[in-house]
Amino acid sequence: MSLRHALLGLLTAGPASGYDLLKLFEISLANVWPATQSQVYAELNRLADAGLVKVAAEGPRGRKEYVLDERGLAELRHWLTDVPPAGNPRNEMLLRVFFLGQVEPDRARAFLRAQGERAAAQHERLNAIREVAAGDDDLAVYGRLALEWGLRASAMQRDWAEWAEEQLAEAAAARARPA
Amino acid sequence: MSLRHALLGLLTAGPASGYDLLKLFEISLANVWPATQSQVYAELNRLADAGLVKVAAEGPRGRKEYVLDERGLAELRHWLTDVPPAGNPRNEMLLRVFFLGQVEPDRARAFLRAQGERAAAQHERLNAIREVAAGDDDLAVYGRLALEWGLRASAMQRDWAEWAEEQLAEAAAARARPA
DNA sequence: AAACTCATGTAAAGTGTTACATGATTAT
DNA sequence: ATAATCATGTAACACTTTACATGAGTTT
Secondary structure (H helix, E strand, O other): OHHHHHHHHHHHOOOOHHHHHHHHHHHHOOOOOOHHHHHHHHHHHHHOOOOEEEEEOOOOOOOEEEEEEEEHHHHHHHHHHHOOOOOEEEEOOOEHHHHHHOOHHHHHHHHHHHHHHHHHHHHHHHHHHHHHHHOHHHHHHHHHHHHHHOOOOOHHHHHHHHHHHHHHHHHHHHHHOOO | HHHHHHHHHHHHOOEOOOOOOHHHHHHHHHHOOOOOOHHHHHHHHHHOOOOOEEEEOOOOOOOOOEEOOOEHHHHHHHHHHHOOOOOOOOOOHHHHHHOOOOHHHHHHHHHOOOOHHHHHHHHHHHHHHHHHOOOOHHHHHHHHHHHHHHHHHHHHHHHHHHHHHHHHHHHHHHHHHHO
């Protein structure tokens, strides 16, 4: 139930409507915890029912401005340090790797090359963000830690894919000239 | 719908019952694509209905032995190379990092230290597996590529957590002796 | 006989995605 | 006036987890 905590976390920066939060998701949490419009509005209603947030004001088009309640902040802090993070995230890319022996070697190598290029592109994209990322508020400081994680992760995946492709190429070469 | 493809993939190694497949999940795919008993049995029935697998034999306690159908293999190959992999996996750890400013600096650093230790332990665990991982069938060869990914990922996370902790320590030191 | 393993299934609840639906306000 | 943006909500479907339920065969 981390969407709940993502919303509580964003509300620490100040009051916001569902619409505002949705945009905050897009610009700040898109790569870490994406959420859809349906989800956000529904969860905000649940949070209000549970007393973790409150509707502070109602605006123009039925706009509801939510503020973080004391209990919501307590719940966020509790989650941050006391709740053990869930372990194994699924990895579709690796699942495919396991079964890559089912397609021709050329296709398998092409797959790995594509993954490497994908990771390299992601790395470039994040690098561009780093160069413009300013601010010294908490969200900016900790956001930069997360950004650095992304940079290291994409570099790792890029290098791994290159290495893996070579492994396959070597294995193919070994098969071509048997002992 | 990757559970489906995981099952098809495991069935390329030969006929198996739901019970067998469940154990294969535990030993080979647990870190990549975990699945529960309920899921496996239900999905096998759906796969049989869709004609991607067939019940080849029925054994003792209602045991049903499934074999991969030609159409199932075609579906697996199609998924492996033609279907673009879904991008953004959620990352609960990073979501917490974003909001780490909400707890005292000591607790934030402790969180990062715990993540680093966790990753280091994971790295050791995988390293131990590498040393005993034998076999030159496809699943073993490609399994080792996946293992190497895990080793690199855990090393990356361990190093990142150390770096991040230092960043926070430096920031705290800077605040202690203001200009 | 009791305990364990093998073997499959159903049901409920939580979470996430996609599509549909509606209407108010602001900008061109 | 028209289009774009703001703003919220509902419904259907898919996937995952947890718990419940049952029974056959095997080992001690």
